[in-house]
Amino acid sequence: MIQKLITGCLKSVLFHTPVCRAGLVAARFCGPAFLSNSSMSLLESAKKAAAFRAVDECVKDKDIVGVGSGSTVVYAVERLAERVQKEKLQLVCIPTSFQARQLIVENNLTLGDLSRYPQLDVAIDGADELDSNFVAIKGGGGCLTQEKIVASCAKHFVVIADYTKDSQVLGEQYKKGIPIEVIPLAYVPVMNKIKALYGGEVQLRMAKMKAGPVVTDNSNFIVDWHFPEDKFNWKDVNTNINLIPGVVDTGLFVDMADRAFFGYADGSVKEKTCSGK
């Protein structure tokens, strides 16, 4: 009796949050097939839906494919591997991080690099946020410089993300600031110069399971700039911050993405195309 009461309350609370409602509705319509995946969180289902759709629509035989970093890209690599197996696609994958390299190798995909393949057909990557002008914040997981280099070499740069990353303006949903990779000895002057230029707060990103700062794949530090609420021209901001000595690159990806796939917990996907490209 008490157990039934608790289950009832829990269901009612869950049903009144949009994500959970979508999940529960999907479970109702898809039955056991959906429930068998219920260990996967609803956000993970959303990421997977976006990644699978993007790989299916944007990758073809003989493509040179840039492989981004982060949790959403894991599903993109899973799908690439499935397609290589089933459709016998011949692909070469170019990593954007240590993590991406590991994913490529573990999934038995062909690993390439920019010296051999300086021109890519497509790069597929996650994002922390994408605004209505197709400006992305990247680097929430500490990877941004190699990602930007690889994206810049691709004919098409495709963003995959769950629906929480789809914003009108930057900072609407992603509250952790804009990541900026810096040469370690320069982090204090760089932080001061960003503050003097644009205001806000800048923090050195500290590691969670290590004493001291996060160290990137390129042996640098990351500072996160919590920008003030303002109407910024992100292209100018990106250029100006990049001009500060010691800055390696910013997590602002301006004029790079041309397509985006946002997944929802019910498995549906919203596709956006950048009109300016």
Ligand SMILES: O=C[C@H](O)[C@H](O)[C@H](O)COP(=O)(O)O
């Ligand atoms: O540093 C990490 C990368 O820029 C990721 O692509 C970005 O943080 C999005 O990651 P996720 O797919 O885990 O949300």
